[in-house]
Amino acid sequence: MSHTAHIPSHRKPRRSAPKTALRAGVAGGVLSTIAVAGAAGPAQAEPVARTIEMPTITDGLSTAVAASAQATEQVAQNLRTQAQQDEAAASAAKAAKKAKAEAVRKAEAKKKAEAAAKAKAEAALRASRTQARTTLSAPTGGSPASMAVASSSSSSSSSSSSSSATGSAASVVSFVKAQVGDAYVSGGTGPNSWDCSGLVQAAFRTVGVDLPRISQAQSTAGTQVSLSNLQPGDILYWGGAGSAYHVAVYVGGGEFVGAQNSSTGVVQRPLSYDPPSGAIRVL
Known part of the structure; x- marks a missing residue:
């Protein structure tokens, strides 16, 4: 007997043939299964997830946002x-x-x-x-004879004041009568529209007399005469001498011709229509 026979052997025990064959068969079956699965290929494989790299969209984003904000502002x-x-x-x-x-x-x-x-x-x-x-026409007493004399004197004066014009006065009267029916326009000096002083000035200019343009000055441009002693061609005025607001020409027969207003134009009217304040004689 060997001196080491009583010491257990450190070597692995040999495997029996049946166990080895069994294990080989199991391993072969597993490998076959793996081979079959591999042969099945992609049809039975799980889908493979791919990672796709997306383009970077933040490039220039801050610049665009700033521009948009500026445009909005x-x-x-x-x-x-x-x-x-x-x-x-x-x-x-x-x-x-x-x-x-x-x-x-x-x-x-x-x-x-x-x-x-x-x-x-x-x-x-x-x-x-x-x-x-x-006041002037009121009776002052006296005998009927004196009153008759006064009446006769008044009639004589009236007849004298309505006598026909001659010479330059006739030309003035003829001119103003020819304008009857023309329009009244403030500041008008003819030939188809007049104001009161424009008509008087134009009438006297036909006989070489250059009168002032306005009524106030025309009312003092000659010799003051009484309204009871008028002659054709005399200038009649309304208002005070030197402050008259209207003028016209006495044409005889107790009538005058003047550019009255925008409603009537140039008219011929009796003195009673609008009794004047005074009169002057230029001719």
Whole structure:
């Protein structure tokens, strides 16, 4: 007996043939299964997930955002500016409309006041003339004979004042009568429209007499004469001498021709239509 026979052997025990064959068969079956699965190929394989690299979209994004913000701010600023301009224009238009209405109101009030003042002055003037004529025509007593003499004298004076014009006076009378029916226009000097002093000035210019242009100056351009001693060609005036507001030409027969107003134009009327304040004689 060996001296080591009693020591267990350190070597692995040999495997029996049946176990080895069994294990080989199992391993072969597994490998066959794997081979079959591999042969089945992609049809039975799980889908493979691919990672696709997307393009980077953040390139220049900050620049685009900044530009968009700037454009938006500019549009907002433009809208604010336009709103301010519209508001200013509306305010200006409103103020102009208000100022115009106020100016029109003041002009109308002034016009009415002037018309009222003129009417009042004319009424007072006519009343004073009526009173003066009443005083002059009132009987002062005396015998019927003296009254008859006075009546005869008055008739004689009237006849004298209505006598036919001659010479330069006739030319003046003929000129103004020829304009009867023409229009009245303030500042008019002919040939188809006149104001009162423009007509008188043009009539006397035909005989070489250059009268002032306005009524006030024409009322002192000659010798003052009585209304009871008028002659054709005398200048009649309404208002005071030197402050007259209207003039005309006495044409005889107790009538005058003058450019009265825009409603009547140039007319021939009796003295009673609008009794004058005084008269001057130039010729």
